[in-house]
Amino acid sequence: MSTELLKTIDWGKFSLLPVIAQAYDTQEVLMFAYMNEEALKLTLETGIAHYFSRSRQTLWKKGETSGHLQYVKEAYLDCDNDTLLIKVKQEGVACHTGRMSCFFNRVDIDEAPKEPQKTIEAYSIADTLYHIVQERKHADPKSSYVASLLQKGDNSMLKKVVEEAGEFCFACKDGEQEAIIYEAADLMFHTIVALGAKNIHPDRIKQELKRRFGLSGIEEKNSRNAH
Template sequence: MTDLSELNFDPSGLIPVVTQDARSGAVLMQAYADRAAVERTLGTREATYYSRSRGEQWVKGQTSGHTQRVVSVHVDCDGDSLLYRVEQTGPACHTGEYSCFYRPLLGGDAPESGLPATGLGGTLERVYATITERLATLPEGSYVARLHAGGLDRVLKKISEEAGEVLLAAKNADRAELATETADLLFHTLFALAEVGVTPADVAAVLQGREGKSGLKGPKEVG
């Protein structure tokens, strides 16, 4: 549905928005949006809300760096509430908790990030989240801040250098060195992704699109 006239805003011109992690399904937060905020969300895919206390529109993560890239927007059956499904960077709650719903009234544990606790995929997601947070805050003494100050060309040069180290380690069948150099290559590749605005989920979507019944297809086999 693209016709916002079908939405039922309250007398104050607001509509409640429930925000959900698109990867894990966990509920992250609940806020409000006015028509302009909804329009901006649809147009930019940046989760945008309306602050009742401040009386103004706000974009999630604009200050903290804990951004929400909107994957989809759904409206409920009565047209009086919305669901934002997002890719969350960092915690969603201003307290530092992953979800605003971290205090149980009846059983259960607080929602977790939904990212694998172990394994390469979960580690890459956490490293990427750390990189994006430090790019947003640029803390003094941070390697990310120093690398960012050198411009994109500097990190691209690092990727080239690390790729060469990976090739050499593989050629020498040095398992420990290969693991170390691959970690360096992945880190700097994630940095380049963050600088350009590409997420690990974007890369995963490309790889998933290459999966066929007979297994994973190589780039030249697709199409």
């Protein structure tokens, strides 16, 4: 694929390029994402779609964990050179819900949006929970526990995190493995809700832990104090 495309885009003006992925054979719109300069460069070099995740703040290769790769067949810039359309051969499905396209939730103009059914595919549980939290921000708190937590605000939501942390500690003290696992799941769930409320993807926590590999606890603490 032509590397001239990289020079056409004003990366100083647009650090992230909006990208629409469309099925090469059926012309179905599959997903919307962003590429930074590095992601586009890798896409052009490999012929496989790479994107930049705003929530995780990291480069990602579409389908790297799920096997649902996107092989880029054609690419088109819009008239302003600030949006890219790629036509791809999609392996498997494009959406993390298990559907072919991310655009499945039809909104009728005269009717309220219908709640889509959720399925968990190859993406991690933490990723799925994060997306559920984002969706529940606009849900009815009477029908959703997550929505009710979000509506009550930080104090109530974070109080649950503290409560679950305490219950987890007591379970560890008692030494009952099933109770420890159960309480750890509760703690992780409410922590992900709190992260989602602040638009922080759980993968950011994984990146921070990865950053600390090779550092002693003292070195890591000193690096924080330096900031």
